[in-house]
Amino acid sequence: EDKVVQSPLSLVVHEGDTVTLNCSYEVTNFRSLLWYKQEKKAPTFLFMLTSSGIEKKSGRLSSILDKKELSSILNITATQTGDSAIYLCAVGTSGSRLTFGEGTQLTVNP
Amino acid sequence: DVKVTQSSRYLVKRTGEKVFLECVQDMDHENMFWYRQDPGLGLRLIYFSYDVKMKEKGDIPEGYSVSREKKERFSLILESASTNQTSMYLCASSSRGGPSTDTQYFGPGTRLTVL
Numbered sequence: 392e393d394k395v396v397q398s399p400l401s402l403v404v405h406e407g408d409t410v411t412l413n414c415s416y417e418v419t420n421f422r423s424l425l426w427y428k429q430e431k432k433a434p435t436f437l438f439m440l441t442s443s444g445i446e447k448k449s450g451r452l453s454s455i456l457d458k459k460e461l462s463s464i465l466n467i468t469a470t471q472t473g474d475s476a477i478y479l480c481a482v483g484t485s486g487s488r489l490t491f492g493e494g495t496q497l498t499v500n501p
Numbered sequence: 502d503v504k505v506t507q508s509s510r511y512l513v514k515r516t517g518e519k520v521f522l523e524c525v526q527d528m529d530h531e532n533m534f535w536y537r538q539d540p541g542l543g544l545r546l547i548y549f550s551y552d553v554k555m556k557e558k559g560d561i562p563e564g565y566s567v568s569r570e571k572k573e574r575f576s577l578i579l580e581s582a583s584t585n586q587t588s589m590y591l592c593a594s595s596s597r598g599g600p601s602t603d604t605q606y607f608g609p610g611t612r613l614t615v616l
Contacts, residue, residue, distance in 0.1 A: 422600040433505075433591060433607035434544075441600045479544070483603035487532050487551075487595055488559075491544040 393418040397480050397492035405500050408470050412495045414480030415462040423483035424456055424463050429494070430476045437465075437478075470499045504528070505608035507592055513614045520579040522611050524592030531597040533575035534605060535559075535567065537588040544591065550575055551597070582615045589613075 394417045404410055414424070423441045427434035438447040440456035440463060447454050451468045467474055475498050481489040508523035524533065534549040536559075546559030548567040556567050564586060568576045575594075579586055589612050593605040 423603040425604060433609050436604055436606070439601070439604055481544075481605075483600060487597060487603060488546065488549070489534075489603065489605055491536075493541065493543040 393482065393484060393490040395480055395482050395490050395492035397478075397495050399495060400493060401496040401498070403498045403500065404470055406471060408499075409466065409468045410470060410497065412465040412467075412478050412480075412497070413462065414464070414492055415460075416480075416482045416490075417461065418482050418484050418490060420485040421458075421482065422485065425481045425483065425489065426454055426463075426465050427479040427481065428476045429479055434479055467497075470497075472499050472501055475499045505592060505594055505606050507590075507608040507611050509611050510609060511612050511614075513616065514582050515616055516583060518582050518615075520582050520613065520615075522577040522579075522590055522592075522613070524575045524577070524594075524608055525573055526575075526592075526594040526606070526608075527573065528594060528596070528606065529572070530594035530606075531572070532595045532605075533569065534593045534595075535565075535575065535577045536591045536593065537561070537586075538591055538610075539588050547577065582613075584615050587613060587615045 426437040445456040477494040480492040505526045535547045536544040550569040566578045592608040595605045596602045
């Protein structure tokens, strides 16, 4: 059975802090790893990492895939209150399915 | 711009009622998915479809059925709603191909309460 585990499950920081969210996986037929941000509605896509693209960066957010360790991290620097959300990690396997982790609830206080 | 819409944002039904949740995507995607999201459990896949009239069970299909008569529309049916089906239901779609097509695009969700 495919499994994705995220840690921590929740995190409270102050504005300006840097945070690192973790995602580890045990799946058969790994194809991709995706990060989503979910505020009080639908998850929105952040990054996709694959064997041919193991690092992505967009503004204050960056992510790295470690295929040897079967894990990924999502870094957010200089956090803002608007970064408060649930961050979901998902792993793509054969057949276009995604297996999701539980999510990390990030709260950024002013 | 990518768009997935769901028929209702909030829905309240009574135990035993038949419930229809509709999802429409305008991206000409082959794949469509239904998930439910519960605190502490994350997103769990109920059913998915690779093509019109095709359906596959996900991880928690019990108590649900689906219908895909047109490429852009994927319906989730609760034949006889029960209180343990109170949840947030999310629809998603993606195109078919290699790993670069794995990104799923989500609708706004339907929060269903079964009394």
